[in-house]
Amino acid sequence: MAAHRNALRITLVATVAWGGPALAAESVGPSFSCAGVETGSIERMVCSDADLSALDRKLAGVYGEAAGKAANEHPPTLKAEQRGWIKGRNDCWKADDRRACVEEQYRLRIAELQAKYRLVPSIGPVRFACDGQAANELTTTFFETDPPTMIAERGDAVSLMVGQPAASGARYQGRNESFWEHQGEARVTWGYGAPEMTCRKAP
Template sequence: MVRGVAGRSLPLAALLALAVVQVEAAGPSFPCNKTFSGSIEERICRDAGLSALDLHLAEVYAAAERKADNEHPPFLRAEQRGWIKGRNDCWKSKDVRLCVEDAYRLRITELQARYRLVEALGPFRFACDGSAANELVVTHFRTDPPSLIAERGDETSLMRQVPTGSGTRYEGRNESFWEHQGEATVVWGWQATPMHCVRKP
């Protein structure tokens, strides 16, 4: 982790700003002379911001790999290969650069949260729809943007903070968590009915 003044962690935006000035010489984490013309890898090599994100992800992935050393089953590497394939599918997107950038930012956040590579707050327990048995467990992480991991039964969802007019809202793949003054509106699953959840003491 890069440290700033007085040993404090630099936010991702500041980290990228520092990294960009060195990217032309350093490049991304992979050899650019082995990329194919028109490929996503070639685009990353030509883009200082994307190269900086690639270097940052390589650092975060290495830290996650150390934490996952005793993971059973060992799925981190296989998952990373799947992520690379998904990133490379960004050529299908209308805004290719935005797709690649968002893929990197989401993966960095996911690894930092899942492997506890950044400061965590919680866990906090919520009783949903008036039932103590219908419990949601939420842990917040100081990623950029802020994120949380919510657990409900044997299901888990990673969500990132999104702008909202009031309270704090997080969105995942098919879930959302909107908290205000100790109460939360939670959607768990595609087109699921919103639940009303109250934080337990």
């Protein structure tokens, strides 16, 4: 009888500590339901991997914050972009290392949303005059995301760039833009095939 009471007490303590069986299950799975998820799919990989599930839950939280800020967005692009991102994530089945591909997709999407919707601390705006022309200005804002990101604006064009490894200075790469700053001077490429510009911090 005493052994039974001790076992019951241990069970109750464990249940309280972990929030109960149902809560424990919710805390380790992804933000979506794994019921009926196809075997061998990317979703099944996320469901069966604790770290990927945690990234999925984090993305869901960040997406919720972004949706609050995008309520008056015109045109409303957030939902469409997220559907496109899910398709891109699921295309990781084509990758040689599927898990690494999925993890990278999550980290980049989280960082992108945090930067685009200003959900994390930032430094800037920092202005650069390019090729010695004050009118040829580049405005940059740097975000404390993981990986680091920056948003650069030049005229009416905007580019989100992601931090890259660099032996010195800070290097960022966008779709068709690149930025490498070292000691107040930046080498910038803006657009596919465009010549490199030399930009210096504006006073």
